[in-house]
Amino acid sequence: MIKEQGEGKSRYMPGLDGLRAxxxxxxxxYHMNVSWAPGGLLGVAVFFxxxxYLITDQLVAQWQTAKRIDFAGFWMRRIRRLMPAMFVMLAVVGAWLLLFDPERLASLQGDFVSVSLYFNNWWLIFHQVSYFESFGPPSPLGHLWSIAIEEQFYLIWPILLTVLLRFTKQRGKLMMFILLGAAASTVAMAMIYVPGSDPSRVYYGTDTRAFALLIGAALAVAWPSRSLSAAISDKSRLVFDILGGAGLLAIVWLIWKTNEYDSLLYNxxxxxxxxxxxxxxxxxAHPASRVAKAMGCRPLRWIGVRSYSLYLWHFPVIILMNPSGIADDVHAGRALVQIALSLLLAALSWTCIEEPIRRGFRSPFREKIQGWSPFQYRNKRAVSALALMLFLISGYSSLNADRPADPSPAIIDTSSNGQEGTTLPVTDPGIPAVVIPEAPIPMEPQPKSEESSKPATNAGITAIGDSVLLxxxxxxEKLLPGIMIDGKVGRQMYQALDVVDQLKAEGKLGDRIVIELGTNGAFSSKQLRELLSSLQDARKIVLINTRVPRKWQDTVNSxxxxxxxEYANTEIMDWYSASKNKQTYFADDGVHLKREGAESYAFLLSKTLQGG
Incomplete structure (x- = not known):
């Protein structure tokens, strides 16, 4: 935290900048889809x-000093600290899109407006935009939902805290009320979350994420930074260091081991x-902590001080520099360039925008900002121009580097929340949208006239899936005449049990069952077990694993x-291995099948069902 004028008796705590880093x-x-950080989304929870903690610590200090909270002053400092850097980033991203991808810019108008007015998280919820399960190129502003939650907190919390402080004189009672709010938010997340479904609603919601902010607020009441003294016993210092070190290791371990589909996160x-x-x-935060001193080392402190600007810039850089327009195809060389460019832009933002505005332009530009800074005033404009040109040129060239000469439309699953879909977007904005029927498509065999006398030898096979099956x-149908196919665009595993029950009721469920689901998102082991248990009387069940260049692919397949x-009547059709390095099998999205891929897929399934 950087001390700001007029925000109470705050002190600089370098260890917290290390945690920010x-x-x-x-x-x-996480946004670069690095395999060893599937739980990188927990970093946002740390920020909350x-x-x-920091905001409440400042506000309580101000109350104890002046018996009031200066709302206007607090909000103005927040505006000066956060808005200028964000609006510069928005302007640069908007200019890039205007020059090189105007169609995409037009489709992102709602993103720009909602981000600018700090209600982006609710805009995403109301428009059912998934944070985890998306096929089209994501918005380069898709990470700013968390900034909206923080701004909403900054707007509302000083007022609520003033009411609590006015009517609650005891620290214990104040903590109790704050923690009750945190508990209510935790319960709301658990109640709204549907296991196995896309968790975006509870991930985005201010109501379902407020507990992290309120837990930090409760800590500020119990552990005010201004009251902490470095004069403690060696035994107490050791306890602090053990707790801090173990806690940091636990955070790193959870980032390594957790993923967004773990239902325990939301419960x-x-x-x-x-x-x-x-x-x-x-x-x-404690001045006597040796762990705090280690976490306040210069490299971590440098990144932590600029963590806000680094958070602002990294995602647009990743998205706009990736040829596919998504962040799921990891390329080591490009990733290094993206990281370096993000750091450069963050340093420029801090040095040229955030720090001068925060200080009210009272400090000379030649003054070095806290921590190391390589940018001298005489070079700032040149470096800024160079960075912007590098951003534009590298992004544009990367975006067009691997674009096929003759793109073909790709049908894309977008209704991962189970909503009925009609018109679906395509990977190239210049290609008309593809219209898909809304209802499930039961496909009864239509044998050719010369085959009309042949018996339907595969009438006992029922295949349930999504658009890949379609x-x-x-x-x-050619290889397995008599097969009954129930496919629906956007279908997910949690919907499969209802499909099975309906087919049973209609007498259409065969004794050989094919389940092809997982294209549109992950699911829990419990859901799959429930589905397979409902099919315990089936002679044979074939589960088809998935090849989808998205984060949930490995989770689904494992x-x-x-x-x-666990089930004797169940086996896997390994489409993931069979389609390895077969780019000609797939449309531009890397998921849906061209004719060659569809023929190979059908042949492999036919062979699996027949036991070959």
Missing amino acids: ISVLAVIA TLSG GGLALFSVLTAVVTAVL DAAPHL TLEEVAN
């Missing part, structure tokens, strides 16, 4: 808890993680493999 690096690793896990973050924050359906081994 680890958090923003975890978020960057830190913000709740109290994120709240417990916030408590863990609060413990670490308490240690790092891609292969014509070829499956879950299928794990659960299939």
Whole structure:
């Protein structure tokens, strides 16, 4: 935290900047789809808890000094600290899109407006935009939902805290009221979350994420930074260091081991993680902590001080520099350039925008900003221009480097929330949208006239799936006459049990069952077990694993493999391995099947069903 004038008796705590650095690096690793940081999204939870602590610490200090909170002054400082850097980033991204991708810019008008007015998280919820399960190129502003939550907190919390402070004189009662609010938010997340479904609603919601901010706020009441003294016993210092070190290791371990589809996260896990973050924050805020001194080392402090600007810039850089327009195809060389450019832009933002405005332009530009800064005043304009040109040129060339000469339309699953879909976007904005029927498509065989006398030898096969199954359906009908295919665009695993129950009721469920689901998102082992248990009378069940260049691919395939081994009548059709390095099988999205891929898919399934 950088001390700001008029915000109470605050002091600089370098250890917290070190924690900020680890958090923003975890978020960057997550957005770059680095395999060893599937839980990098937890970095945002750390930021929330830190913000709740630091802001409440400042406000309570101001109340104790003046018996009032200066709302206008607080909000103005927040505006000066946060808005200028964000609006510069928005202007640069908007200019880039205007020059090189105006169609995409037009489609992102709602993003720009909602980000500018700090209600982006609710805009995403109301428009059912998934944070985790998206096929089209994501918005380069898709990470700013969290900034909206923080701004909403900054707007509302000083007023609520004033009411609490006015009517609650005891620290214990004040903490109790704050923690009750945190508990209500935790319960709201658990109640709204549907296991196995896309968790974006509870991930985005101010109501379902407030617990992290409030846990930090409760810590500020119990552990005010201005009251902490370095004069403590060696035994107490050792306890602090053990707690802080173990807590930091636990945070890193959870970033390594957790993923966004773990249902425990949304059933109290994120709240417990916030408590863990609060413990670490308490240690790092203490002036006697040796862990705090280690976390306040110069490299971590440099990144932590600029963590806000680094958070602003990294995602647009990643998205706009990736040829596919998504962040799921990791390329080491490009990733290094993206990281370096993000750091450069963050340093420029801090040095040229944030720090001068925060100080009211009272400091000379030649003054070195806290920590190391390589930018002298005479070079700032040149470096800024060079950075912007590098951003534009590298992004534009990367975007066009691998673009096919003759793109073809790709049907894309977008209704991952189970909503009925009609018109679906395509990968290239210049290609007309593809219209898909809304209802499930039961496909009854239509044998050719010369084959009309042949018996339907595969009438006992029922295939349930999504649009990938629909891609292969014509070829499956030729190889397996009599097969009944129930496919629906955007279908997910949690919907499969209802489909099975309906087919049973209609007498259309065969004794050989094919399940092709996972294209549109992950699911829990419990859901898959429930589905397979409902099919225990089936002679044979074939689960088809998935090839989808998205974060949930490996989670889906490992879950299928794990659960299939528990059921004697179940086996895996390994489409993931069979399609490896077969780019000609797939449309531009890397998921849906061209004719060659559909024929190979149908042949492999036919062979699997027949036991070959």
